[in-house]
Amino acid sequence: MPELPEVETIVRGLSKTLKGDQVTQVQVLRKDSIAYPDTPEEFAKMLKGRTFQTFDRRGKYMLLGLDAGAGLGVHLRMSGRLLVRSPKQKDDHSFLRVRMKLASGRELHYEDMRVFGRLWFVPKTLSFDEVIPALQNLGVEPINGNLTGAILKELFARKTQAVKSALLDQTLISGVGNIYADEALFLSGIRPLTRACDITGKKLNLLAEQIDQVLCSAIKAGGSTLRDYTDSDGVNGNYQNQAWVYGRKGEECRVCGKAIERVKIAGRSAHFCTKCQK
């Protein structure tokens, strides 16, 4: 499940390999994967002939700028992948949802087992924000020092929900998902069920710092190794091997040795250490 670091890694990869390449043919194999325009035919027709120029990320959204003022938005959700493939490669295409043939002779594949991810074509007459309304409501980018304890204090001031749920709310903070939320809470010594508004200033400073830290470390490591995640070259990242709590239910805490607990919070699993997190 790609979160901010994985999306950032993919965008950086694509900017190196895809810049200047042109889409010569578009094949939509699963119409559900297209969020805009309404029909796959329109999507294919509009995207055909466009050239990739810029590569940006906002939260977990990829924003790819095309020539003639157009754009392509991509959200991978759970299991989406955006991969540059050589047509000679004998890959498993069972999850291929959109195939984009390129002038370079390569193919850009959108693969997505669970079909939760979406692609948006952004015509020159509209902005990314207009085509993908959720972009307008995204919260603060939590890396590069953007997120501070003071900001968290303001965001959490009236939030009675569990801090874990607040961290996953993309309108508060954009890009944090289940893995890094659990990891940042562990590193901050905060239990995921703590009400967001009950966390003190000092802890909020630490939490802001750890969120930034854990995301940047993952970017440096090339993103997480997850069930469904690979970068744009199809190479696995390697962060997961270092996970403190995520996916480690019943295993020993790397700090104190106590068994890692897992609970459900608002429908999401949360992993934590009862001794290290108070």
Place this chain on the structure above:
DNA sequence: ACTAGGTCCTGGTTGC
């Protein structure tokens, strides 16, 4: 205004 829960989707896991 805010929060919790259901929904989508499919391969993997669990349980009978």
Place this chain on the structure above:
DNA sequence: TGCAACCAGGACCTAG
């Protein structure tokens, strides 16, 4: 061994 039921999870929608 075989098969059905259940599970994971991000964002969106609805209900309370």
